[in-house]
Amino acid sequence: MSSQHVTIIKPKKIFSFADLKEIWEYRELLYFFAWRDFKVRYKQTAIGALWAIFQPFITMVVFSLFFGGLLKVPSDGVPYPIFVYTGLLFWQFFSSTLSDISNILITNQAIITKVYFPRLMLPISSVVTKILDFVIASIILVGMMIYYHYTPHLFGFILIPLFLLMTFMISVGLGLFLASINVKYRDVRYVLPFFIQLLMFVTPVIYPASIAGKYSWILAFNPLMGIIQSARASLLGTTVLNWNLVGLSFLATFILILIGIYTFKKTERYFADII
């Protein structure tokens, strides 16, 4: 029993470094949440964790057939399946993280209204499982490269963590923001799938940014474009890696996560009252 442990409960708490310390103290819970999500996900399924591979793989096959094969979407000289899969990898990480985090407070309502823990644990643990998915899905990319006898740029592999971090920041930032709104306005639940679908078409996932010709700069307003474009450039050498674009996208995603955390922390204390 620790007698030094002192808690002071006051009406309003401003964001402080004590919060970070607290998250560290609760790190075991983070592990258990992630472990739960992982365990539960493939319970009562016949093929279990194979779904983590099937889903992106089949998406890639269908996209390659229709967009690459029938519609002849250009792919900057790289085999279309590899081209589209590189984009899908980041896109799926982004979209699944975003939709998961946006609804995370609602799905964990029962816990939030009954137990105290730093609420940020929930979105963080959700990201952990998504990163695992990303790693599993990346294995297919390697397999495909072997299948197509395609030699990637090794430098690109070093940069993948950077692009993953940027995707993390944008999806978590947006997710936290939407999750805070979702507590009060459940509209988020309906708007989100629609928003994600639309966003996919304005993000160069299934097509190269160069398709927009001289207007391709407009696409750069979307930080995801910068991430996917740069990932392809560095890994596949589709275009020259534009460091300015990387820097700008990084800045944008960084601002997004700050906004997300700020909104979340500001409303966090009242979640249990209005959820």
Place this chain on the structure above:
Amino acid sequence: MKPIIEIKNISKKYKINHEKGGYVTLREELTKIFRNPFVFLRKKIKQATGIEKREEFWALKNINFEVTKGEVVGIIGKNGSGKSTLLKIISQITPPTTGEIKINGTVGSLLEVGTGFHPELTGRENIFLNGAIIGMKKRDIVEKFDEIVKFAGIEKFLDTPVKYYSSGMYVRLAFSVASQMQTDILIIDEVLAVGDIDFQRKCLGKMEDIAKNQGRTILFVSHNLSAVKKLCKRSFLLEKGKIITSGETEKVLDAYLSGRSFDINGFSDLLKNDLRKDSKEDSVFKFDKIEIKNSEDKISGHVKLYEPFNIIINGHNDKLCKDFSLAFDIKSSVGVTMFNSISDSCDLITTNIPGTKKFAIKFSENYLPPGTYTIGISANGKEVLDWIPNAISFSVDPISKDSKVLSDKFDGVITHPHKWVSLN
């Protein structure tokens, strides 16, 4: 000694939405703007300038108390009196609107057993998950694992998903995990309302063990008054967000049950209408006052063991009452009816003539064990004429009429007179 919990001036305000409960949709807000933009604007301006305020509801108002280490404190009150809100504030689930709480130690709260149980996971997995959610460390869970399983009695089903559990098994497992929390302060809300009688008894035993042998501080909310009485020395009575009585559990329970706090002086005026239940205002018979007289024929709220005593009831009837009878019951401080009695109508023929009336209930010996009791009285004709559920309280002191002090090991619902005799 320094208090382990210091609660200073805690209040909690909720804003109530009259249109409908639950969450608002953005669409509704938007349609409101477009339909009546000016009305909306005016309303917003009023709200912003503070002319018009949304209706506020104070769930808690100026709560102050301190708890010292090792104390077991009961919090009682009707539904909606603010008990759960208070516990939620202390467990940091929701912030107070004003005030401050200082807690010198770790807090574990059990507002609901089985929080975070996942139906798809097995019993074993849920022990770990639930343990982690309520704030236990992994090594503590591993250490206590066997004990948890044994207490819950689910050894056979450890690797079955909990969705296939019976509700009893589910709750038993949940309580077993929760009872292993090793925090300095334990906050417990209504957990004993689960499981069958056997398990409830087991839980109560476990809680007693935690409270008495492990020396931990417990805040306990329950509608199970005998549990509160058994576990807590000190209690608070909340009503409409305020502490209205605090102190010794017995007294607080008494105030709670009677709906008012009595001075135990053996005398009570019964003229007020709000004491009455199911009685018509123009009823032909009304009670006026009630008294308790001890063996020396003096008015007193204290009765000794085996001592004779009388209950004197005064009333009046303006008209003739037919088929008139009186009844009374005596309830213990946890609300259990000790006994009741209904008079035979022929014994009370005096009511054939209107006027003031006086009746006595005579007890030749008091078999009630030490404690506080509340008397309810009613008068009946063809229907209820007058009914006062909590007319007066009295206490039975642990002293017999020949001044012997009853052993503190006494237990039971009556003190039947008896003698010990050696037969050899």
